Amino acid sequence: MQNHKEITSVGNALVKKAVLLREKSRERKKSGFFIMEGKREIQLALKSDYQIDTLFYRPELLGEIELKELTSVSQHPPSLISVSEEVYKKIAYRETTEGIIALVRHKNHTLEGFSIKNENPLILVAEAPEKPGNIGALLRTADAANLDGVIIANPKTDIYNPNIIRSSVGCVFSNQIAMGSTTEIIDFLKQKKIDIYCAALTASINYSTADFTKSAAIVVGTEATGLSTEWLENSSQNIIIPMQGEIDSMNVSVSAGILIFEAKRQRGF
Template sequence: MKQISSHHNDLIKHIVTLKEKSRARKKSGEFVVEGVRELQLALSCGYEVVHVLFYEDLFPFEHLKTIDVEDYKCIEVSKDVYTKIAYRTTTEGVLAVLKSQSHTLDQLQFKTKNPLVLVAEAPEKPGNIGALLRTADAANVDAVIIANPKTDLYNPNIVRSSVGCVFSNTIATGSTEDVISFLNTNNINIYSAILQESINYTHPDYKIASAIVVGTEATGLSQDWRDASKENISIPMQGKIDSMNVSVAAGILVFEAVRQRSL
């Protein structure tokens, strides 16, 4: 089995670059995932392994049997090297380089005839995107669509904060214009989370094909979504402010749709 003990190894340099630079991830079509649970989830969702690197003291060789990957792709690294490439401060001793998948709208297929879709326009914070993906996974929505993405899906913070739900969700990205066109073409009703001229979020019938659309906490949704919306929906606020974290709001809205569909 191959071993690496130098920071100057070309593969180690490549992994550090993948962690730090979106451009490198896009150019190479590769990204880094750290942790056993996340790696197992990625593999179960069809992601291709390029390399698995492990530090023996934290992740003994025999533990590799828990990961369905060929031995020739596994590389043992020294403590110094693993410290260099690990992203987390508390780590499990294993990470992998995986091949990215495509997330274009024209490849998006729904599992049901009446899909429930969560759309997020221009989310920037990886932590919020990760939380949105966890919410979508918990609600078992048919797809998550990110309109006008500001951060690539394989940003290490998204992989980490989503706890691997970036792999388990069906995800597509595109411009706001293209996403609206896609939803209209597929006869999916658009419900935009907007305070102005809105109705209570419990009123629409989400049992039919529905897309729940949320924007950023700072700027909300663009005018395009206001124009395309079948109904603007809002969550009644009981406190002193009129906004909440986007992932919290998305959870409330999506699970109302799930509740209706379970009746």
Template sequence: MKQITSSQNSYIKRLLKLQEKARERKKLGLFIIEGLREISLAIKANYKFETVLFNSHLISQTEVEDIFKNTTELIEISKEVYEKLAYRNSTEGIIAVAQSKNFSLNEIKFKNYNPLVIIAEGLEKPGNIGALLRTADAANVDAVFIANPKSDLYNSNIIRSSVGCVFTNQIAVGTSEEIITFLKENNISIYAATLQNSNEYHLEDYTQPTAIAVGTEATGLTTVWRDEATQNINIPMQGKIDSMNVSVAAAIVVFEAKRQRDFK
């Protein structure tokens, strides 16, 4: 088995570049996953792996081989190399290099005739995207569409903050116009979370094919969503401010839709 003990190794330098730069991830079609939970979720989602690096002081070779069933190249790395690569402190001594998937709208396949979809437009902060993906997983929505993305979904911060839910959700990326066209072609009603010309969210019927669109806390959804929506909706605010975190807003409306559908 190959061993790497120096953080100056050319392959390790390549992985650091891969971890830090979205352009490099896009060019190579590869990204980094840390941690047993996240890697296990990626395996269940049928991701393919180029290599797996592990530190034997934290996880044994036998444990790693049991996870990957001899299908992936394993590299043992020293503590120095592991600490150089590790994005956070507690990732159980294992780091995987995985092949990216295509987040095309053409890849979306709904498992039932009555889909429930979340759309997030223009989100930039990895923590907000990760939290939104956790909400989507918790509600078991049929898909998450990221409109006009400002962050690479394989950013280590998004993988970490989503606790691997970037692998558990069916995701597509596109422009707002492309996503709106897709929704209309599939007869999915659009409910846009915005203050303008809106009804209170709990007064709407989400029992039919439904897409719930949310924007950034700072600027909200762009005009195209407000104009093309079946209905604009708002969450009544009872405090001093007029907005809330995007993942929280999405969760409130999505779980109202789930309630109306008897949590099916």
């Protein structure tokens, strides 16, 4: 196993870098790195071929065997740095801890790198999602349904925001994710001959009567504004979940879950 280093000062340059990566989206984009916390999240990242540069760990909470198990599958063994309790608390963003934080390299999330392997793919598209909790829930649902991928249109929030990683329970790593403008994504879907099903209130049919058995992208917008006109003008079919109460919309992650699992039901899963 590689040699361990030790950091006990919160003034250490690497500690300051980790804090900036936790707090500043601009720093994450500029450096190409982000930080994440937790054993399961690290395992999912490694399984999905993310490159972990550095592991900060509390030796009182994480033994040699656990540390070795976490790093054994990595093609590029990370630097291992034991840190004091004070340093760990400085870097950590969770109130509870498992004693390990990783410094990780970004992946490329362009549409050009979005791989469609299935003959009839099922994709989730979310336009301009902003709340980390909603994004995390969407990614958890996509993982649970084993979708072919998630595409975020006009992103407003950094996908490696620690709150997205936490709320997705690491599903930010297990899903294939791409980002682009609404125009770029519509062009991409049409080029791939993927039907566009927009969740909308107007010109819609009951979601349960739509045919999701062929290549399909389920497109959802924000609760506040819904989908932009550009999506509605390019929709193959607008779909709606009938409401029986006083309101006309649900949380975006709940709506997406209903639509996705109806599509999976139709596909025999």
